[in-house]
Amino acid sequence: MKTIHTAFLGLGNVGCGVYRLLDMQKEAFASRSDLAFSVDRILVRDLDRPRRVKVSRDRLTVDVDEIVNDPDITLVAEFMGGIEPAATYMERMLLAGKSVVTANKQALANAWPRLSAAAMKTGAGLYFEASVCGGIPVIETLLSSLQSNRVESIMGIINGTCNYILSRMSEGMEYEDALAEAQEKGLAEPDPTADVEGADATCKLAILSTLAFGKSVTVDDVYCEGISSLTREALQFGADMGYTLKSLAVAKEKDGRLQLHVHPAFLPNRHPIASVSGAYNAVYIRGNAVEDIMLSGKGAGDMPTASSVVSDMVKVATRQVHPAVDFQESNRPYLDEDWICGNFLCLHVEDKSGVMAKLFGILSHYGLSAASVTQPRRAEKAERVPVIVTTYPCREQAMRAALVDIRALPEVGSVLRIRMEEME
Ligand code: HSE
Numbered sequence: 001m002k003t004i005h006t007a008f009l010g011l012g013n014v015g016c017g018v019y020r021l022l023d024m025q026k027e028a029f030a031s032r033s034d035l036a037f038s039v040d041r042i043l044v045r046d047l048d049r050p051r052r053v054k055v056s057r058d059r060l061t062v063d064v065d066e067i068v069n070d071p072d073i074t075l076v077a078e079f080m081g082g083i084e085p086a087a088t089y090m091e092r093m094l095l096a097g098k099s100v101v102t103a104n105k106q107a108l109a110n111a112w113p114r115l116s117a118a119a120m121k122t123g124a125g126l127y128f129e130a131s132v133c134g135g136i137p138v139i140e141t142l143l144s145s146l147q148s149n150r151v152e153s154i155m156g157i158i159n160g161t162c163n164y165i166l167s168r169m170s171e172g173m174e175y176e177d178a179l180a181e182a183q184e185k186g187l188a189e190p191d192p193t194a195d196v197e198g199a200d201a202t203c204k205l206a207i208l209s210t211l212a213f214g215k216s217v218t219v220d221d222v223y224c225e226g227i228s229s230l231t232r233e234a235l236q237f238g239a240d241m242g243y244t245l246k247s248l249a250v251a252k253e254k255d256g257r258l259q260l261h262v263h264p265a266f267l268p269n270r271h272p273i274a275s276v277s278g279a280y281n282a283v284y285i286r287g288n289a290v291e292d293i294m295l296s297g298k299g300a301g302d303m304p305t306a307s308s309v310v311s312d313m314v315k316v317a318t319r320q321v322h323p324a325v326d327f328q329e330s331n332r333p334y335l336d337e338d339w340i341c342g343n344f345l346c347l348h349v350e351d352k353s354g355v356m357a358k359l360f361g362i363l364s365h366y367g368l369s370a371a372s373v374t375q376p377r378r379a380e381k382a383e384r385v386p387v388i389v390t391t392y393p394c395r396e397q398a399m400r401a402a403l404v405d406i407r408a409l410p411e412v413g414s415v416l417r418i419r420m421e422e423m424e
Contacts, residue, residue, distance in 0.1 A: 001034050004317045007041040007067040009089055010079035011060075014103050014130070014309070015042070016052040017302030018077060021310045035317050041067050043080075043089075068092050075316050077309055078102040087111035094118035094126060101312040103130035103305055109203035109219050112210070116325050127312035132204040133158055133281045135304030136297045137311075141285070142211040149287030151212040153252040155421065158204045160279035160299045161188045161195035162227050162247035166264075167277040169232050170239060187279050187300075197226035198247070198262040205249040208283070209260055210325065213253055217260065225263040234346040234416050237376065237388050238266045243344070244274040248421060259339055265419040266344050339396035342371070342420030347406070348384040348413040351375075355411045359389065362409075366402040368394045371423075384413045393423060 008015050022037050029035045044060050064085075067073060076093045078100060080086040087107040090100045095118045102108060108115070108131050119126040129139045133156075142151070157163050164187050168178035179196065182188035194200045202222045209217040227247050235245050243266035252259045267274045272294050276282040281299030286292050298304035349355050356373070363370055374388040391399070399417070407415050 001030060001036055002317070003036045003038050004075055004313075005038050005040050005070075005072040006075040006077060006313070007043070007070070007073045008039060008077050008079065009043045009064070009067075009086065010081070011042050011044050011051060011053075011055070012079060012081075013052075013302045014305045015077075015079040017306035018079070018309045018313075019053045019055065021303065021306040022313075025310065029314070033314070033318055035314070037313065037317070040073055041070065043067060064089050064092070068096050073098060075099050075101065075313060077313060078104055078107075079309075080104065081106065083107050083110045087115065090115055090126075091118045094124045095122060097122045097124050099125035099127070099316045101127045101130075101309055101316065103128075103309055105131040105200070105203040105207060109206045112207075112325070113216065125316050127315060128207070129312050130305045130308035132207050133283060133295075133297070133299040134160075134301060135307045136281060136283065136295050136299060137308065138208065138283045138295050139211065141293075141295060142208065146212075146285070146287055146290065149289045151253070152286045152288060154205075154208055154212055154250070154283060154285050155273065156201075156205070156208070156249045156283040157246055157273055157276055157281055158208075158249045158283065158299065159195055159198075159201040159247055160281055161192065162201070163277065163281070164188075164279045165196070166227060166230070166235070166245050166247060169230070169235050170245065170277075172232065172236075174232050175228065175230060196228050198224040201247065201249045201262045205251060205260060205262055208249075209251040209258060212251065212285070213258055215258065217258070221258075222260040222262055224261075227264050229416065230264055230418070231346070231416060233386065234344075234418060237346060237374070237386065238344060238418070240376075241372070241374075241388075241390075242269050243267060243420070244269050244271075245418065246273065250421065254338060257338075261339070263419060265341075265421045267421055268423070271422050340393050341396065342393045342423040343389075343391040343399055344418045344420050345387075345389045345391075345406075346414075346416040346418070347387045347389065348415075349387050349409075350411040351378060351383070351385045352411070355409075356387075358409055358411070359387075359406060362402050362405045363389075363391065365405075366398040368392075368398055368402055390420065393420075 165178040202224045206217045248265045249262045273282045282296040284294045369392045371390045
């Protein structure tokens with residue numbers, strides 16, 4: 001039996017899940033691959049903190065050098081989260097010739113070139129299936145299974161917190177209540193900013209796009225809008241028209257350049273990812289040969305994430321080849337001027353003659369074409385009423401310019417603009 005001596009960096013929820021899964025699967029590893037994993041050292045911040053798994057205290061350490069300098073340890077699994085010190089610790093492990101398995105999207109999205117360079121220098125492996133969409137094998141799909149394709153686009157629901165909140169809002173909850181419920185259930189962090197404002201999805205989209213398009217994509221290349229200004233009312237008006245609101249991560253290649261966006265968008269209900277609800281994730285990939293495929297499952301949680309981490313550990317142990325990522329590409333991929341999409345405007349306007357004419361005058365001035373107009377109810381005296389205007393797909397810059405003028409109209413109160421993807 002071959003024993004792989006490993007170390008963990010961190011022992012939080014995911015680390016504990018990995019520890020448990022290694023134990024649950026140990027007979028299978030022995031019988032299938034004649035393999036055993038030994039977790040020799042675990043780097044923690046606090047030696048005395050109670051933990052969800054039983055680990056003998058003499059395996060815990062607060063000194064990362066004990067792991068770097070241990071020649072028996074050939075595989076290190078990282079669960080610390082955050083960019084630093086995690087990235088530097090991983091780089092040191094790789095430079096010491098130890099393969100690294102990580103679930104850390106922030107460190108990867110921000111320090112990938114130097115981690116990859118360290119791995120190439122020593123021939124150690126860098127594995128990161130768990131960094132995007134927890135238990136969904138999307139990294140392996142892009143790195144390996146779709147090598148025969150030119151990927152044309154990716155559209156994903158890659159943040160479970162946002163998807164949960166939007167799903168609850170579509171059932172009638174206000175944003176604040178849905179967020180509070182997600183926090184009570186442990187789906188959203190006490191500080192939900194990284195999830196609801198899109199930073200989490202931005203890191204994940206940068207990683208997926210780098211693999212899908214073979215270009216070095218950083219978080220700065222991704223345009224990002226969060227979900228915190230959305231209203232239950234707008235979701236329900238969209239639902240009445242046959243649309244589902246999702247926080248989407250979208251990457252498209254056009255003429256060799258990329259468009260990379262994270263933002264809320266309405267999708268027609270018939271789109272396959274429109275029905276992926278709650279905390280579930282989905283990634284919809286279009287390739288030139290395979291056409292459309294969709295992967296869906298749990299994008300977070302200790303055991304789904306452990307599923308990806310442990311599979312990567314088995315790949316390291318069985319020496320399965322992991323293609324290195326080339327970071328030579330230098331042109332910036334973001335291309336805002338060619339961004340074309342449909343729009344859903346939820347406006348509150350004074351209910352009097354001439355308001356619609358002014359609105360349409362502005363749309364016409366910028367060459368925008370309305371696809372539908374609805375005023376769901378009449379106003380009581382002096383009250384503003386909701387008006388929903390959708391446009392056919394148009395240039396982003398023209399829509400932005402029109403919105404500045406629409407917001408300046410004295411008859412117009414609030415204006416909520418939501419993009420529409422995959423409109424006919
Ligand atoms: N917080 C993330 C989500 C999971 O809500 O999907 C970890 O990336």
